[in-house]
Amino acid sequence: xxxxxxxxxxxxxxxxxxxxxxxxxxxxxxxxxxxxxxxxxxxxxxxxxxxxxxxxxxxxxxxxxxxxxxxxxxxxxxxxxxxxxxxxxxxxxxxxxxxxxxxxxxxxxxxxxxxxxxxxxxxxxxxxxxxxxxxxxxxxxxxxxxxxxxxxxxxxxxxxxxxxxxxxxxxxxxxxxxxxxxxxxxxxxxxxxxxxxxxxxxxxxxxxxxxxxxxx
Numbered sequence: 001x002x003x004x005x006x007x008x009x010x011x012x013x014x015x016x017x018x019x020x021x022x023x024x025x026x027x028x029x030x031x032x033x034x035x036x037x038x039x040x041x042x043x044x045x046x047x048x049x050x051x052x053x054x055x056x057x058x059x060x061x062x063x064x065x066x067x068x069x070x071x072x073x074x075x076x077x078x079x080x081x082x083x084x085x086x087x088x089x090x091x092x093x094x095x096x097x098x099x100x101x102x103x104x105x106x107x108x109x110x111x112x113x114x115x116x117x118x119x120x121x122x123x124x125x126x127x128x129x130x131x132x133x134x135x136x137x138x139x140x141x142x143x144x145x146x147x148x149x150x151x152x153x154x155x156x157x158x159x160x161x162x163x164x165x166x167x168x169x170x171x172x173x174x175x176x177x178x179x180x181x182x183x184x185x186x187x188x189x190x191x192x193x194x195x196x197x198x199x200x201x202x203x204x205x206x207x208x209x210x211x212x213x214x215x216x
Contacts (some may be wrong), residue, residue: 020151031162039170047171073125100127101186141200
């Protein structure tokens, strides 16, 4: 028996709400990535002793690239998502998008190479762009039509809470510690999503037919 079925039986009618919250948590990490540059770029531009990964202030060009590559990744993310949603499914795609921040922020925490910052910010942009698209799709296919609007609308609250987290925590800890905190939180989220959340109704029926269909 899949683990999510066990938790569904335990939580009963509250399981749908639980899954919607976990699914929307991906938006929380997207919000963190959106606002990450605000406290971090200011520190990289005017570094203090002990919080200077490159051993020098970044140039204006490097400053702009770290910020803009994230947006380029965000534009590419939904395009890649089109194929991943149909071939891999909703849940595997969300797992991939949730894995990117773990790897990227762990790399950023210990990186001393500006090019690694470029690659990580580009990858994070792909993750955030894809997450913005898939969260609403996943939740709308999980919950009933009566509850769909309420649960999908929660996504914006989670995204803005993630932004608030970056603004509240980022300025008061070192760049390394800030990245470690985000990577650790992302790492905790991944197994929770894998164990507690099912594949969507639509994709299950599309790939396996009605015999594999389940109702939450």
